[in-house]
Amino acid sequence: MGQGIIRGGIVAVLVALIIYAVFAMLPERPAFPQLVGPAGATPLPQPPVATDPALYSSGSSNSIAIVLKERDSSWLGLVHGFKSIGIPFQIVGSIDEAVQHHVVLVYPTLTGGNTAPQDLQKLAAHVRSGGTLIGFSVIGGGMPEVFGFGSSEEVPLRKLVKMQPSPLTAGLIDEAVAATIKLGAADEPQAGMPVTTYSDLKAPALALFEDGSAAITGNAYHSDQHNGYAYAFGLDLGHFILRAQDGRFTRVAATYVNDYQPQVDTFLRLLAAIYRQGEPDAVILSPTPHNREFTGLITHDIDFTRSMTNIPAYMEVETANHARATYFVQTKYVKDYSDDVFLTPANVPILKAIQAQQMEIASHTVSHSKEFSDMPPGNGQEQYPDYKPFVKDYSTVRDGTIMGELRVSKFLLEMLTPTKVVSFRPGHLSLPRSLPQMLVANGYRYSSSITANEALTHLPYRLMDDRGYGSEVDAWEFPVTIEDEEGRLGDRFDAAVALTEHIARYQGLVNILIHTDVLDHKLEFEQRYLELFGQRGWFSTLAAYGDWWSTRDSAVVAVAADAANSRRLKLTVTGTLDGLALQVQDGWHYQSGLDGTTQQDAHVVLGKFTDQTELLFAVDPR
Ligand SMILES: [Zn+2]
Numbered sequence: 001m002g003q004g005i006i007r008g009g010i011v012a013v014l015v016a017l018i019i020y021a022v023f024a025m026l027p028e029r030p031a032f033p034q035l036v037g038p039a040g041a042t043p044l045p046q047p048p049v050a051t052d053p054a055l056y057s058s059g060s061s062n063s064i065a066i067v068l069k070e071r072d073s074s075w076l077g078l079v080h081g082f083k084s085i086g087i088p089f090q091i092v093g094s095i096d097e098a099v100q101h102h103v104v105l106v107y108p109t110l111t112g113g114n115t116a117p118q119d120l121q122k123l124a125a126h127v128r129s130g131g132t133l134i135g136f137s138v139i140g141g142g143m144p145e146v147f148g149f150g151s152s153e154e155v156p157l158r159k160l161v162k163m164q165p166s167p168l169t170a171g172l173i174d175e176a177v178a179a180t181i182k183l184g185a186a187d188e189p190q191a192g193m194p195v196t197t198y199s200d201l202k203a204p205a206l207a208l209f210e211d212g213s214a215a216i217t218g219n220a221y222h223s224d225q226h227n228g229y230a231y232a233f234g235l236d237l238g239h240f241i242l243r244a245q246d247g248r249f250t251r252v253a254a255t256y257v258n259d260y261q262p263q264v265d266t267f268l269r270l271l272a273a274i275y276r277q278g279e280p281d282a283v284i285l286s287p288t289p290h291n292r293e294f295t296g297l298i299t300h301d302i303d304f305t306r307s308m309t310n311i312p313a314y315m316e317v318e319t320a321n322h323a324r325a326t327y328f329v330q331t332k333y334v335k336d337y338s339d340d341v342f343l344t345p346a347n348v349p350i351l352k353a354i355q356a357q358q359m360e361i362a363s364h365t366v367s368h369s370k371e372f373s374d375m376p377p378g379n380g381q382e383q384y385p386d387y388k389p390f391v392k393d394y395s396t397v398r399d400g401t402i403m404g405e406l407r408v409s410k411f412l413l414e415m416l417t418p419t420k421v422v423s424f425r426p427g428h429l430s431l432p433r434s435l436p437q438m439l440v441a442n443g444y445r446y447s448s449s450i451t452a453n454e455a456l457t458h459l460p461y462r463l464m465d466d467r468g469y470g471s472e473v474d475a476w477e478f479p480v481t482i483e484d485e486e487g488r489l490g491d492r493f494d495a496a497v498a499l500t501e502h503i504a505r506y507q508g509l510v511n512i513l514i515h516t517d518v519l520d521h522k523l524e525f526e527q528r529y530l531e532l533f534g535q536r537g538w539f540s541t542l543a544a545y546g547d548w549w550s551t552r553d554s555a556v557v558a559v560a561a562d563a564a565n566s567r568r569l570k571l572t573v574t575g576t577l578d579g580l581a582l583q584v585q586d587g588w589h590y591q592s593g594l595d596g597t598t599q600q601d602a603h604v605v606l607g608k609f610t611d612q613t614e615l616l617f618a619v620d621p622r
Pocket of ligand 1: 303368426427428
């Protein structure tokens with residue numbers, strides 16, 4: 001071994017190191033040198049303005065009349081919950097107006113202190129003459145007698161509501177998980193909700209708290225002419241719903257994902273049953289288009305190099321089964337800890353093919369960082385290619401902002417394909433508090449950013465500013481039902497079928513997240529699922545279902561009785577709606593009004609209409 005060889009080797013290594021260092025210092029050449037943007041700044045969201053209850057003051061006497069005793073309450077939880085399950089409601093200004101409706105709801109409290117004696121008498125008379133009264137936190141004022149309990153008491157904390165057997169809960173309590181609803185994690189002493197408990201009941205309770213006191217009471221008044229009902233709820237349902245939908249309950253559900261956790265839906269289905277019992281002209285709007293049994297969303301996350309190249313195989317299965325899917329694409333143009341760059345010119349044709357197949361391209365952030373929820377908001381001027389979030393390791397990211405992740409990913413996808421990006425999903429479902437208003441600021445409308453088990457619902461719902469309680473935003477959440485990371489997806493087919501059957505009982509949402517990183521068992525799962533449920537479910541992209549859902553969310557139902565044996569149903573929406581299904585009362589027969597409208601049993605499926613339609617029904621004599 002000569003010394004010269006060793007010296008020559010050292011020199012060669014040094015030269016290589018110098019060349020490497022020089023290249024490393026040169027700015028990385030952007031993958032798309034022709035692109036810079038977006039141009040202009042995105043204004044940061046303004047502090048929210050409380051949503052005005054007057055926005056929800058339209059309707060007719062067949063809707064539930066909501067008497068709002070405190071504006072500074074979680075009333076939007078009831079509003080959004082009723083929209084999700086499809087119960088028509090109307091916020092009214094007075095008890096006099098309310099008792100023109102068969103079903104009256106007083107929220108968030110009904111007490112001798114907040115309601116004048118003559119109004120309390122009108123509510124009592126309403127029930128005795130065949131009306132239905134739903135009260136929350138009912139205390140004093142002679143109301144115990146109407147609701148059929150001896151005493152009520154405010155208590156600081158309860159942890160559990162357990163549904164009891166009754167005709168109204170019949171469809172609910174045969175599902176064990178639907179019947180027992182936690183209000184807080186069992187092992188956290190302070191977790192739970194303040195409630196009102198009811199004791200000395202005249203009739204069996206519909207639900208109990210863990211100490212055996214009543215959580216929901218039911219009292220009936222039967223006479224020759226009338227059947228009246230009064231129900232007292234002991235928990236603030238509006239608050240429960242918003243807190244769940246905001247993702248603010250910790251460990252209330254037994255599972256994080258892949259399971260049936262319908263806590264919010266159980267309460268909503270109970271209220272739908274009370275509404276149908278009390279309102280002879282009850283009409284309920286189905287959550288699923290064309291009266292299919294459930295809505296299916298196949299949503300793919302593209303967050304790995306090979307995920308791109310596998311996309312065509314998934315699209316083939318979807319197209320063959322007449323399903324359309326949503327592809328959440330990470331616009332990965334920075335090489336970092338996570339992975340190599342895969343938003344490259346070579347992959348653009350794959351993205352264009354998604355668009356060409358009528359499927360959806362959506363954003364899955366730039367950096368796919370678990371730290372998204374803790375990123376600073378940014379200034380709304382982030383631009384490609386200068387915006388360079390760098391993932392250092394699993395839990396550290398440098399130079400990322402929430403604005404940048406939303407704004408730059410949308411820009412790139414819209415520049416590289418002829419698409420308008422309206423849907424978003426964060427990496428790792430990392431959920432910033434500000435996400436709802438940040439989505440709106442950046443022109444998104446539809447979010448799939450939380451699991452159904454965390455949100456305690458299998459229905460879509462409207463989002464709240466700052467995941468809070470006072471102000472709604474123009475964006476909707478479609479939670480993830482099934483994912484592919486908790487064990488092998490291919491081994492969980494039967495569990496997915498069982499879960500779908502549960503959700504299909506009330507036409508809810510099954511959102512299946514499949515990463516396209518591998519084909520084999522995942523692709524096979526999708527093929528089997530679509531084969532089994534293709535006809536029973538309504539399979540759509542998130543954007544298409546989101547458009548349908550947000551239009552349905554704007555619906556106002558008004559029913560007028562032209563004569564004892566006929567009803568005129570007027571439906572007003574903002575936009576165009578096709579295939580809205582209505583559940584009507586037995587004895588209603590659709591006559592005329594809208595092309596393409598059909599009826600099967602109590603379900604009427606409407607044809608396509610814009611803004612407004614009027615349907616005529618013949619009604620059997622009662
Ligand atoms: Zn991902």
